């Protein structure tokens with residue numbers, strides 16, 4: 820009886836060692852799947868190539884950023900200021916309110932009326948009228 824118990828005990832030990840070894844090797848052999856970063860706007864996973872990095876270093880889906888930039892000033896993750904101007908803010912050039920349909924963003928994330936920005940650039944201006952950052956790279960759409 821003692822012998823049987825001993826064998827059973829030894830068997831259990833062997834089984835658990837083998838199981839541990841098996842689980843362990845499976846763990847190290849399988850490629851580690853890094854969890855994909857999630858977009859703070861829609862909470863869906865993001866894929867490289869479809870991410871817009873904000874200046875705080877956090878990223879959103881490109882399309883989600885295009886919504887976010889008209890509705891919220893601060894990053895949802897770290898609360899840093901991302902969007903200097905939202906619809907309803909006054910245009911620095913004409914002092915009329917900006918609308919989503921007629922505002923354009925500069926590379927510094929300040930926004931002006933598309934029309935005001937065009938006129939401003941046509942006059943030869945090369946810097947943001949608010950923060951003086953160079954406008955090179957700004958698309959006026």
Ligand SMILES: *[C@@H]1O[C@H](CO)[C@@H](O)[C@H](O)[C@H]1NC(C)=O
Nearest residue numbers: 915917918920921932934935
């Ligand atoms: C911007 O759009 C609004 C609403 O359509 C309009 O009332 C306003 O005059 C426009 N401003 C400019 C400068 O385009």
Ligand SMILES: [Zn+2]
Nearest residue numbers: 858861880883
């Ligand atoms: Zn998203």
Ligand SMILES: [Zn+2]
Nearest residue numbers: 875877894897
């Ligand atoms: Zn952030």
Ligand SMILES: [Zn+2]
Nearest residue numbers: 910913932935
């Ligand atoms: Zn304006």
Ligand SMILES: [Zn+2]
Nearest residue numbers: 927929947950
């Ligand atoms: Zn600016």
